[in-house]
Amino acid sequence: MSNALEILGLRKTYAAQGRVPAKEALKGIDLAIPAGSIFGLLGPNGAGKSTLINTLAGLVNKTAGKVTIWGFDQDVNPRQSRAAIGVMPQELNMDPYFSPRASLEVQAGLYGVPKSERWTDELLALVGLTDQANAYARNLSGGMRRRLLLAKALVHRPQILVLDEPTAGVDITLREMLWQNVRRLNDDGMTIILTTHYLEEAEQMCDEIAIINHGQLVVQEGTRELLARADGKTLVIDAGGRVALPSLPAGAHPEWRPDGQLAISYPPSLIRADQLLDALRGAGVPILDVASEQPDLEEVFVTMTRG
Numbered sequence: 408m409s410n411a412l413e414i415l416g417l418r419k420t421y422a423a424q425g426r427v428p429a430k431e432a433l434k435g436i437d438l439a440i441p442a443g444s445i446f447g448l449l450g451p452n453g454a455g456k457s458t459l460i461n462t463l464a465g466l467v468n469k470t471a472g473k474v475t476i477w478g479f480d481q482d483v484n485p486r487q488s489r490a491a492i493g494v495m496p497q498e499l500n501m502d503p504y505f506s507p508r509a510s511l512e513v514q515a516g517l518y519g520v521p522k523s524e525r526w527t528d529e530l531l532a533l534v535g536l537t538d539q540a541n542a543y544a545r546n547l548s549g550g551m552r553r554r555l556l557l558a559k560a561l562v563h564r565p566q567i568l569v570l571d572e573p574t575a576g577v578d579i580t581l582r583e584m585l586w587q588n589v590r591r592l593n594d595d596g597m598t599i600i601l602t603t604h605y606l607e608e609a610e611q612m613c614d615e616i617a618i619i620n621h622g623q624l625v626v627q628e629g630t631r632e633l634l635a636r637a638d639g640k641t642l643v644i645d646a647g648g649r650v651a652l653p654s655l656p657a658g659a660h661p662e663w664r665p666d667g668q669l670a671i672s673y674p675p676s677l678i679r680a681d682q683l684l685d686a687l688r689g690a691g692v693p694i695l696d697v698a699s700e701q702p703d704l705e706e707v708f709v710t711m712t713r714g
């Protein structure tokens with residue numbers, strides 16, 4: 408399987424309700440998600456990310472387009488395509504009287520997982536809920552509920568795991584635990600698709616990223632290639648304090664930072680770092696230390712979703 412998921416011409420228009428007009432949330436999305444990847448789906452608020460994910464999960468009926476999950480067309484083989492995907496939703500609603508163990512058993516029943524193939528205890532251990540296995544869900548903290556949602560998404564051992572904002576509002580310990588789990592599942596071959604508003608997290612976790620805006624795909628690319636699109640780097644120099652600067656190659660912008668460091672931003676497509684260093688050295692500017700800063704995903708994201 409080369410692509411875990413293929414989406415062609417996906418459209419979704421929410422019907423008008425009363426005075427609320429119809430809303431075209433997805434305007435023809437094409438997307439191919441490689442099997443085995445950790446794939447980030449990014450976009451500003453209202454871009455259509457949840458609509459897309461809910462379409463994959465079968466929670467939203469698409470208006471048009473074709474969705475193929477693990478080789479199964481969603482409309483032709485709904486059962487197989489549903490079995491290949493597990494979704495951890497954003498909302499934390501759950502039955503207050505079900506224990507984590509009972510929730511997982513019910514979920515496994517819904518997916519038709521035979522008793523002999525269930526892995527409830529392993530799942531509870533995986534998400535760190537062994538001690539709470541028999542507690543009422545209403546007594547679980549927000550973080551524990553989130554972990555239970557992750558376990559629920561995994562009961563039928565899907566090939567593809569979709570995480571909708573898995574770390575929104577969770578503390579750093581839980582966030583790390585979630586990412587450890589995600590990496591472990593991915594190492595075992597599971598394809599991971601996630602949405603997040605934390606771009607640093609996407610930069611660290613994702614092999615490939617798609618950005619959507621106003622219901623349209625803006626870009627889909629490897630994380631490294633996407634970062635390389637931003638033609639801006641910064642050379643940060645410790646000159647031992649503020650000194651007079653020579654004129655620098657056109658396109659370079661020097662600036663003194665509050666900590667006394669000299670930051671020169673420049674387009675690497677036009678200027679090489681050694682040209683800047685030569686110009687400084689030639690003018691007798693001391694270079695006690697030097698570091699290079701790359702643009703981050705945040706900058707690329709803002710540029711690509713502007714307007």
Ligand SMILES: Nc1ncnc2c1ncn2[C@@H]1O[C@H](COP(=O)(O)OP(=O)(O)OP(=O)(O)O)[C@@H](O)[C@H]1O
Pocket residue numbers: 421422430431432450451452453454455456457458459
């Ligand atoms: N059930 C619905 N009925 C009508 N309109 C909807 C419905 N769900 C979403 N929308 C609209 O569709 C658009 C896309 O919403 P969606 O929730 O998919 O965006 P999102 O990218 O997930 O946003 P966020 O980052 O805020 O979660 C928005 O304009 C939203 O108001």
